[in-house]
Amino acid sequence: MSARDKIMEFMADKAERPMSAAELMKVFKIEKDQKGIFINLLKKLVKEGLLFKTQDGKYGIPEKMDLIPGRIEGNPRGFAFLIPDDPTRDDIFISLENLKGAMHNDRVFVRLLSRQKGKNREGEVVKIIERANHQVVGNLEKSKYFGFVVPDNKRIFYDVFIPKEELNGARQNQKVVAEITRWPEKKRNPEGKIIKILGSRGERGVDIEGIIYQLGLPQEFDYEVLEEAKSIPLEISKGDLKGRRDLRAMPMVTIDGADAKDLDDAVSIEEVDDNQVRLGVHIADVSHYVKEDSALDREALKRGTSIYLVDRVIPMLPERLSNGICSLNPNQDRLTMSVFITYQLEPFKLMEYEIVPSVIKTNYRLTYDEVREILVHKNKAAIQKYRDFVPYLKLMNKLRKRLREERVARGSIDFDMPEVKVILNEDGKPVDIINRVHGIPEQLIEEFMIAANRVVAEDMYWRQIPFIYRVHDQPDHGRMADFNEFIHNFGYHLKGVNNEIHPRELQELLQLVEGRPEERLITRILLRSMKQAVYSDQNIGHFGLALDYYTHFTSPIRRYPDLMIHRIIKEVIKKGYLPARRQEELEEKLFEVAEHSSLQERKAMEAERDSVDLKKVEYMKDKTGEEYEGIINGVTNFGFFVELDNTVEGLIHVENLEDDYYHYVEEQHALIGERTRKTYRFGDRVRVRVERVNLDERQIDFSLIE
Structure with a gap:
C-alpha cells in the first residue's frame, strides 16, 4: 500500500478528529529527515481535495466536515x-x-x-x-487615476482594478493582459497590473491573440523542448522494430479532414470468413518518442491538448513530431499501437481482441470527402483512383453500420448538432460560414475509434491497472426535471426523471424531434442539462455512450491522457503486469494528470468556441440591413435570441416589439403580448433584419420582420 493510501485509510477509519502534521508524523513514525517529504504529501492530498486543512493547521477528511x-x-x-x-x-x-x-x-x-x-x-x-486565472485578458477602461480591465471571458465576471502606477503605458480601449496581484474579496474586485498590451480594440488579429493569452499558454515551444525534438530521428531504425508486429504489408489508410496534418489513426479490415471481420485501429506510438518526465513530456502535460482556433493550431507537441515522425503519412514506415477486434456480423458480437505494438505503412491518405464520393456518390473517377482499396472501404462501411446499430440498441445518445466552419481569406477576414458534414465517412472513423477506446478501457479495468478513463456521469436530477418541464411545452415527456434516467430515454426523445422545427433547440437544451465528460482515474462509465468502460486512446499526438495511457498499456503488455512500485507511482500521479487534462480541455473548448463566435460576428459586420430566416433559441424578460441557419445568433430587444406590451412567462419560456396574446417562444421560426453589429461586445441586434 502506498504512503498516500495509508494516510487516507488512517484518516478515514481511525482518526477520530482532525489532526496536525506533528500528530500524524508521530502516528506514522516519520523521522526528522523525512519531514519535508511527508509535509509535501499532505499538501498534495489537500490540493487533490482528499484532505482539508483547517485554519489552525489540522487535517481532516472533507466529507466528515x-x-x-x-x-x-x-x-x-x-x-x-x-x-x-x-x-x-x-x-x-x-x-x-x-x-x-x-x-x-x-x-x-x-x-x-x-x-x-x-x-x-x-x-x-x-x-x-x-487559483486558475493568474492572468486576465480584456479591454482597458481607463480614468484619470486608475483603470479597469473588462475580461473577454464573460465567465470571469469580476472587472480587474488597475492602479494608476500599474497601467504601464496602456491606453483607453486597448486589449491588454493583466496579472492578478490581489484576489477578489467580498465587495472588492480583484486587483492587477498590466503586463502586456496586445493592441487596440478592432485591430487585426488582436482579438484572437487575446483568446490565446487567456489560455495562459505560450504559442512557441521553448529552447529545451525544441532541442529535444530536434534530437529525435525522422526515420525509423532497425532497433525501433524490436518487439513490434510488422504490419507494413497490411492494406490500411488514414481518413481525415482535408486540412488535417497530424494524422494519428489509421484503419484496416480483414474478412475472416463469411460472417466475421477483423477491424484494425492503428494509433501513432507517440510514447516511443516522448519519454516520461522529459522536457517534451512536461510541456505536453502543461498544454494538455492541441487547440484548434479558427485561424491557427496551437499544438501539444512540436511540428517535427506532430506533423512529422508521429504522423501516419502515406507510404512511410511508422511506429504504432494496434488494436485488432474480431466481430461476428450475424448476430453481431465482439468475438476477441488483441493490443500489440506494431510498425505500419499506410497505402493512402484519404479525406472524408473522397470516401464520401466513393461510398455515397459512387463517383467513378474516385473509385478508379482508389480501386485497390474500394473493397476494403465497402467492408468497413458494412461494419460501421453494424457498430452504429449496436450502439443505438444499447441506448447511446447521438447529438446531431450543426457544426460550422468559418472560411477566412488571406487577411484573416471571414468570407463564408459553411456547415460541416457528419455523414458516413465521419461516422466510420467515429465508430472505429469508439470501438478501440472501449476495448482498451475494459482490458485495463479488469487487469486492475491504475488508468485514466473518459467518464460521463448521470445527469443531475434537478436539471433533468427542469428539462422535462421545458419539453412539456412541445408535447414531449421523459420517463424515469425522478429516478436514474437511462440514456435510451434521451436517445428516443432525440429520435422523436428529428427533423422538427424544435429539434435544434431541444438538443441544445438537453446538452446544457447534462454533465460534461471528463478524465478520471476512477471508472464510473460513460452515460452518453451507454458504456461501462471508456477511455481516450486514439489521439496521443493531440491529447495528453492518450499519451499517458499508451505508456501504461505498453508497460503492461511487455511484462503482463505492473510492479507494485510503479502502481503506487501511477496511483499518486493519475488524479492530477486527469484533473489538469480536464481543465485544459475545457479551456481549449472555450477558446475554440470563442474564436469561431468572434469571426461569426465579424462576418456579419457588413450585413447590416440584410434579412434572414432563423429560429428562437432563447427567451428572457429583455427579449429573445434568434439563431440563423448559419448558426449566427442575435438578440431582438423587447422594447423593439412595438405592437404590444410583452411580458415574460417563465413557465412557458415565452414572451406574450398583453393585449394581442401574441406569443414568441422557443423553437418559433421568424424572419429578422440585421440592425447593429458590435464587435467589442460580440453582439448582434436583430429587428423582427412581420
Whole structure:
C-alpha cells in the first residue's frame, strides 16, 4: 500500500478528529529527515481535495466536515456551479455572494447550505485550494487615476482594478493582459497590473491573440523542448522494430479532414470468413518518442491538448513530431499501437481482441470527402483512383453500420448538432460560414475509434491497472426535471426523471424531434442539462455512450491522457503486469494528470468556441440591413435570441416589439403580448433584419420582420 493510501485509510477509519502534521508524523513514525517529504504529501492530498486543512493547521477528511471539493464553473450572469471532483455528485449552485472571491475554474472546497436535493441544492465556498486565472485578458477602461480591465471571458465576471502606477503605458480601449496581484474579496474586485498590451480594440488579429493569452499558454515551444525534438530521428531504425508486429504489408489508410496534418489513426479490415471481420485501429506510438518526465513530456502535460482556433493550431507537441515522425503519412514506415477486434456480423458480437505494438505503412491518405464520393456518390473517377482499396472501404462501411446499430440498441445518445466552419481569406477576414458534414465517412472513423477506446478501457479495468478513463456521469436530477418541464411545452415527456434516467430515454426523445422545427433547440437544451465528460482515474462509465468502460486512446499526438495511457498499456503488455512500485507511482500521479487534462480541455473548448463566435460576428459586420430566416433559441424578460441557419445568433430587444406590451412567462419560456396574446417562444421560426453589429461586445441586434 502506498504512503498516500495509508494516510487516507488512517484518516478515514481511525482518526477520530482532525489532526496536525506533528500528530500524524508521530502516528506514522516519520523521522526528522523525512519531514519535508511527508509535509509535501499532505499538501498534495489537500490540493487533490482528499484532505482539508483547517485554519489552525489540522487535517481532516472533507466529507466528515461536510465539505465537497471541486472546480468552479462561472456563468456570465454572475453566479456559478461547483463541478465536484466526485463525478457521481450533482453540481451545486453558488450565488455571487457565496463565491467568497472564487473565480471561474478555481479549485475549491464547498459546504452545502441546504440538504435539499434537486434544483435548490446550493452551497458556499469555504476555501480556495488553487487559483486558475493568474492572468486576465480584456479591454482597458481607463480614468484619470486608475483603470479597469473588462475580461473577454464573460465567465470571469469580476472587472480587474488597475492602479494608476500599474497601467504601464496602456491606453483607453486597448486589449491588454493583466496579472492578478490581489484576489477578489467580498465587495472588492480583484486587483492587477498590466503586463502586456496586445493592441487596440478592432485591430487585426488582436482579438484572437487575446483568446490565446487567456489560455495562459505560450504559442512557441521553448529552447529545451525544441532541442529535444530536434534530437529525435525522422526515420525509423532497425532497433525501433524490436518487439513490434510488422504490419507494413497490411492494406490500411488514414481518413481525415482535408486540412488535417497530424494524422494519428489509421484503419484496416480483414474478412475472416463469411460472417466475421477483423477491424484494425492503428494509433501513432507517440510514447516511443516522448519519454516520461522529459522536457517534451512536461510541456505536453502543461498544454494538455492541441487547440484548434479558427485561424491557427496551437499544438501539444512540436511540428517535427506532430506533423512529422508521429504522423501516419502515406507510404512511410511508422511506429504504432494496434488494436485488432474480431466481430461476428450475424448476430453481431465482439468475438476477441488483441493490443500489440506494431510498425505500419499506410497505402493512402484519404479525406472524408473522397470516401464520401466513393461510398455515397459512387463517383467513378474516385473509385478508379482508389480501386485497390474500394473493397476494403465497402467492408468497413458494412461494419460501421453494424457498430452504429449496436450502439443505438444499447441506448447511446447521438447529438446531431450543426457544426460550422468559418472560411477566412488571406487577411484573416471571414468570407463564408459553411456547415460541416457528419455523414458516413465521419461516422466510420467515429465508430472505429469508439470501438478501440472501449476495448482498451475494459482490458485495463479488469487487469486492475491504475488508468485514466473518459467518464460521463448521470445527469443531475434537478436539471433533468427542469428539462422535462421545458419539453412539456412541445408535447414531449421523459420517463424515469425522478429516478436514474437511462440514456435510451434521451436517445428516443432525440429520435422523436428529428427533423422538427424544435429539434435544434431541444438538443441544445438537453446538452446544457447534462454533465460534461471528463478524465478520471476512477471508472464510473460513460452515460452518453451507454458504456461501462471508456477511455481516450486514439489521439496521443493531440491529447495528453492518450499519451499517458499508451505508456501504461505498453508497460503492461511487455511484462503482463505492473510492479507494485510503479502502481503506487501511477496511483499518486493519475488524479492530477486527469484533473489538469480536464481543465485544459475545457479551456481549449472555450477558446475554440470563442474564436469561431468572434469571426461569426465579424462576418456579419457588413450585413447590416440584410434579412434572414432563423429560429428562437432563447427567451428572457429583455427579449429573445434568434439563431440563423448559419448558426449566427442575435438578440431582438423587447422594447423593439412595438405592437404590444410583452411580458415574460417563465413557465412557458415565452414572451406574450398583453393585449394581442401574441406569443414568441422557443423553437418559433421568424424572419429578422440585421440592425447593429458590435464587435467589442460580440453582439448582434436583430429587428423582427412581420
